[in-house]
Amino acid sequence: MAIESIPRAGVGLQLNHTIFTSTLSLKGIQMDFGEVLCDTFAGPVDSCYAIEPEARPVIDAMMEVLPLIAHGNYGAEFGFDPVESTRAHLRHNPVAHAMKSPWYADHMLFGDRASSYMWSSPLQFTKSEIERVAGRAAKLQDLFGMPVIHENAFYYAPFPGSTIAEADFISEIMMKAGTHMLLDLHNIYANSVNFEGYDAWKYLRTIPLDRVVEIHLAGGEPIEDWYHDFHNDYVPDEVWKMLDYVLDRAPNLKAVCLEAQGARHTPSAKQVTPEWGKMISHDLGKARTMWEAKLGEAAREGAH
Numbered sequence: 001m002a003i004e005s006i007p008r009a010g011v012g013l014q015l016n017h018t019i020f021t022s023t024l025s026l027k028g029i030q031m032d033f034g035e036v037l038c039d040t041f042a043g044p045v046d047s048c049y050a051i052e053p054e055a056r057p058v059i060d061a062m063m064e065v066l067p068l069i070a071h072g073n074y075g076a077e078f079g080f081d082p083v084e085s086t087r088a089h090l091r092h093n094p095v096a097h098a099m100k101s102p103w104y105a106d107h108m109l110f111g112d113r114a115s116s117y118m119w120s121s122p123l124q125f126t127k128s129e130i131e132r133v134a135g136r137a138a139k140l141q142d143l144f145g146m147p148v149i150h151e152n153a154f155y156y157a158p159f160p161g162s163t164i165a166e167a168d169f170i171s172e173i174m175m176k177a178g179t180h181m182l183l184d185l186h187n188i189y190a191n192s193v194n195f196e197g198y199d200a201w202k203y204l205r206t207i208p209l210d211r212v213v214e215i216h217l218a219g220g221e222p223i224e225d226w227y228h229d230f231h232n233d234y235v236p237d238e239v240w241k242m243l244d245y246v247l248d249r250a251p252n253l254k255a256v257c258l259e260a261q262g263a264r265h266t267p268s269a270k271q272v273t274p275e276w277g278k279m280i281s282h283d284l285g286k287a288r289t290m291w292e293a294k295l296g297e298a299a300r301e302g303a304h
């Protein structure tokens with residue numbers, strides 16, 4: 001389905017593992033969709049189950065309550081094995097279809113079959129990698145039979161030998177592959193804090209914003225001289241400014257999603273406290289206010 005004809009999903013929350021295993025009540029927190037990590041429900045690649053048998057009823061139960069959007073963490077689609085043999089195709093693809101997701105969002109990370117412990121290894125930003133990765137992205141989208149969108153990564157070091165800017169790299173891949181983007185504004189912000197010369201605003205001016213389908217928001221934590229993408233604090237002011245900028249310029253934007261995996265101002269990062277619920281409510285509410293102010297009546301289209 002063409003991106004233009006997909007209805008807007010609205011403002012939602014990533015229902016990640018931390019939220020699943022918490023006792024945090026999400027009652028009273030308004031959300032239009034839940035973003036779900038396919039990894040959570042997929043069977044191992046060497047098993048006969050595309051979807052874990054006990055996970056299927058959970059997906060069905062969630063779909064009764066909310067529309068679901070599929071996201072993949074460890075798909076290994078940008079490694080070197082045939083795309084048909086990757087976890088993204090063999091496992092995330094059926095999970096995304098079971099969820100009736102309007103698209104599949106992957107991560108623009110390196111990966112391989114031997115290990116999924118590639119997090120968070122960026123691709124090598126070079127011209128030759130654009131050719132290789134764009135071919136794989138196009139193939140993956142064909143295999144999925146639904147739009148594939150790529151999330152820009154937070155990382156701890158650029159891949160050695162990178163010669164071009166990340167935003168140029170991703171833009172060219174999308175144009176060649178006919179794929180789209182999950183623009184993680186906090187990942188851009190975090191990389192701009194950590195890497196000299198990584199300019200968040202130049203990044204936003206470079207990306208063709210008409211290819212942005214979804215946005216991720218989050219907060220993070222500075223530890224010593226590094227800013228971490230821990231999803232454990234309020235969305236920073238600069239990220240809200242970036243959202244404001246993109247909302248004005250992304251005609252095919254369908255969804256804004258908050259990622260939250262704990263609150264840092266607690267004795268334990270993963271401890272579920274009222275503060276965490278307050279943080280989620282605040283940031284989702286602010287995102288919704290901005291979304292509705294920019295889109296007016298159209299903000300409700302397709303909303304649950």
Ligand SMILES: [Fe+2]
Binds near residue numbers: 151184187216259
């Ligand atoms: Fe993200």
